[in-house]
Amino acid sequence: MAATATAIPQPQRSSRRWSPKRRRENIYGYLFLAPWLIGFFGLFVGPGLWSLYLSLTKYDVIGTAEFIGTDNYVKMFTNDDLFYSSLWRTFYFAGLGVPLGVLGSMFLAILLNQKLRGVAVYRTFFFMPTLVPLVASVVLWKWLLDTNFGIVNQTLISWGISDPPGWFSDRQWAIPSLIIMRLWGSIGGTQMIIFLAGLQGIPEELYDAAHIDGAGTWGRIRNVTIPLLTPTIFFNTVLGIIGALQTFAAAFVATEGGPGYATWFFSLHIWKQAFDYFNMGYGAALAWFFAIIIVTLTVFQMQLSKRWVFYYGE
Amino acid sequence: MCSARRCTGSRGEGGNAPSSDTVNLIWDTFRGPGTGWNEERIDTFKESHPNVSIEFRPLTGSSQQDNYGKMYAMHAAGDLGDIVAFDPSHYHFWRAIEAGIIGPIQDLADADNLDQSQWFEQFMVLQHYQDTLYGLPSWGWAGHDTLVINKKHFDEAGIEAPDPMGHETSMDTYGEWARSFYQENERFGLAFAYGESAVSVLCRIWNTSFIDPEGTKCLILEDENAQAALRWLYDLSVTDGVLPAPGDNLNANAAQLEGKVTMVWGGSLNTRNFQRDITDESIAEAWQGLFPTREDGKFPSQIRGGTWNMNAGTQHPQEVYDFLKHITNLEGCIGFNLVAGQGALVRPDVLQELISQNPIHEWFVPNLENGIPAYAPANSRGREYTDAIGQRIQILLDKNAPIPFEQGLEELHKSVQDVLDMEPA
Numbered sequence: 001m002a003a004t005a006t007a008i009p010q011p012q013r014s015s016r017r018w019s020p021k022r023r024r025e026n027i028y029g030y031l032f033l034a035p036w037l038i039g040f041f042g043l044f045v046g047p048g049l050w051s052l053y054l055s056l057t058k059y060d061v062i063g064t065a066e067f068i069g070t071d072n073y074v075k076m077f078t079n080d081d082l083f084y085s086s087l088w089r090t091f092y093f094a095g096l097g098v099p100l101g102v103l104g105s106m107f108l109a110i111l112l113n114q115k116l117r118g119v120a121v122y123r124t125f126f127f128m129p130t131l132v133p134l135v136a137s138v139v140l141w142k143w144l145l146d147t148n149f150g151i152v153n154q155t156l157i158s159w160g161i162s163d164p165p166g167w168f169s170d171r172q173w174a175i176p177s178l179i180i181m182r183l184w185g186s187i188g189g190t191q192m193i194i195f196l197a198g199l200q201g202i203p204e205e206l207y208d209a210a211h212i213d214g215a216g217t218w219g220r221i222r223n224v225t226i227p228l229l230t231p232t233i234f235f236n237t238v239l240g241i242i243g244a245l246q247t248f249a250a251a252f253v254a255t256e257g258g259p260g261y262a263t264w265f266f267s268l269h270i271w272k273q274a275f276d277y278f279n280m281g282y283g284a285a286l287a288w289f290f291a292i293i294i295v296t297l298t299v300f301q302m303q304l305s306k307r308w309v310f311y312y313g314e
Numbered sequence: 315m316c317s318a319r320r321c322t323g324s325r326g327e328g329g330n331a332p333s334s335d336t337v338n339l340i341w342d343t344f345r346g347p348g349t350g351w352n353e354e355r356i357d358t359f360k361e362s363h364p365n366v367s368i369e370f371r372p373l374t375g376s377s378q379q380d381n382y383g384k385m386y387a388m389h390a391a392g393d394l395g396d397i398v399a400f401d402p403s404h405y406h407f408w409r410a411i412e413a414g415i416i417g418p419i420q421d422l423a424d425a426d427n428l429d430q431s432q433w434f435e436q437f438m439v440l441q442h443y444q445d446t447l448y449g450l451p452s453w454g455w456a457g458h459d460t461l462v463i464n465k466k467h468f469d470e471a472g473i474e475a476p477d478p479m480g481h482e483t484s485m486d487t488y489g490e491w492a493r494s495f496y497q498e499n500e501r502f503g504l505a506f507a508y509g510e511s512a513v514s515v516l517c518r519i520w521n522t523s524f525i526d527p528e529g530t531k532c533l534i535l536e537d538e539n540a541q542a543a544l545r546w547l548y549d550l551s552v553t554d555g556v557l558p559a560p561g562d563n564l565n566a567n568a569a570q571l572e573g574k575v576t577m578v579w580g581g582s583l584n585t586r587n588f589q590r591d592i593t594d595e596s597i598a599e600a601w602q603g604l605f606p607t608r609e610d611g612k613f614p615s616q617i618r619g620g621t622w623n624m625n626a627g628t629q630h631p632q633e634v635y636d637f638l639k640h641i642t643n644l645e646g647c648i649g650f651n652l653v654a655g656q657g658a659l660v661r662p663d664v665l666q667e668l669i670s671q672n673p674i675h676e677w678f679v680p681n682l683e684n685g686i687p688a689y690a691p692a693n694s695r696g697r698e699y700t701d702a703i704g705q706r707i708q709i710l711l712d713k714n715a716p717i718p719f720e721q722g723l724e725e726l727h728k729s730v731q732d733v734l735d736m737e738p739a
Contacts, residue, residue, distance in 0.1 A: 062386050062390060062413045062415070063390075063413070081732075143565070146562065146565050147561075148499070148558060148574075149569055149572075166561070168562075169560060169561030170712075171709075171714065171715050172715060256704075257705065258561055258704065258708050259508075259561035259705075260560065260706070260712055261705045261709075272701070276379060278383065278739065
């Protein structure tokens, strides 16, 4: 018995000794991961931590960074005329633009999800604005919405509207103009594609069941489509809000923050402070404050999602 | 690393003679890349300085200002070239001097008996700081000193257009024209450039200035002339509503080409560009109107320009200085205009050459000879300064959401003075 017992092979402990094959696999694994890891730590984590340190300094690129504690954070709340106003403008832009964008994309996706002849062509057409480079689309919209000679206002005047909006040149209309420009590029874009994927993931039998229960078109949309699209709505809303809060390029190119600070968004304020005025430390502090705002908002949305997002099969 | 003075001094009596050893220089610039001008300057310099090798490193950024950030970072990393440019009219010249990035060339110029009269005097003023020469001129013009005019409208109205080289037309007359040429939804008589350049010249027309020459004080609240200047503009823009609103500016030049604007507040180079860009001569003919002579005899203008500088840490100041002269001499400056495509009206002889090619350049001579240099914030907060004026003047002059003149003036003054009161950059 004893001999038998000792003959039973003990499972080799996976401990420190890896077989050459396993070791080779690990090396290959890390080699394949290396580009991403290098990028993640070298271009994201490293600079991020460095900017956190910079936010506690006075730094103008030319000289050495001088540690000043939390002065930059105190300054933004107490001694920056553009801090609150740029924050408010940014939330106004996101608050108006994101719901319109998400709803527009969703209803466009519902329309383009119909089994109609030639629908693929329509999908392509609606997606095309997404492919236009931002600067080109800004120039285009600057012309279209030119207050005095643009085709939009000329058309409105020909329809008898004697005092059409000032669009980009009007402080009241500058942000709505940017939202219109953004919607043109985004409603038929990535969000719509994601909604289409979400729609096509809804089981057909649910529609059949609703139909048998007497639901009409609107009833099916309200009781089947929308509830089962809530994960997609949630996803697009989260990404939409993050993207809208970070909006920069459109305002930078179209209006340069004007007229009269009307489109001076928070991201533009950060960029101005850091890269135009070379107040790098203060710019870093603004960026970290904004990152905290966005993370907090996202966490809040995720908590809230438990109340309205439904996952089929759960 | 050595300062220009120490390096020059170390060569003793023969301090200005180029060294015989091979000298390697680096030229970092965002001016001219891709045109061949930089390479041509290097090749021709080598003919007279066979022992000097110059590496040209083009800087590219989405805007000119982007490149200054790069150059500051290169300096901090110890990698900035020997030949650089920190332009006064981009507000980086003084900052770069104070930070020890660019060094003086005064001693080298003195030892060389440099004839500084080969450039217009006003552009040489911009090259000095605390009575010391720090560079030689690159680009330059007289700023927003002109009303770029579509003469066709004047001809059609039977009005004699102003003398393009004269300074007799009053601002009242220009104001009347701005109103009379305006046709609702059809045409503007005048488009104003809502920015620091135009506002500064506007105040100079009224014999004052937006900020004092020292760059420490905004004058618009206490100076009645400055208020009169801004009031003239406010009446046109807000009270009468005959100017395009702020924010419409980006299309003003294009609209003028289509005959939809009679006068655009710009500068000499804009006049030249307008002439160049006209495709339908039945719609537009390029002309210009200058502003009335000031009480001190000066012509309202704002001489703005760039510079070529020597890195304060260069090991080869003599060769750098020689190269600065080479790129700013007659041939270098002509090429800078015609090959590199830059606007460099900084030399009388270059202007003569440009006049021989296009007589319109003659219109620009008076203000170059008798202009007024730009004033800049003493604390080198030029970017904050231009933003403060640009944004606040738009609020003051916004006919879509009018505010009382006095309120707009106070807010504009406060914003600008806040910038001037900042600690030095």
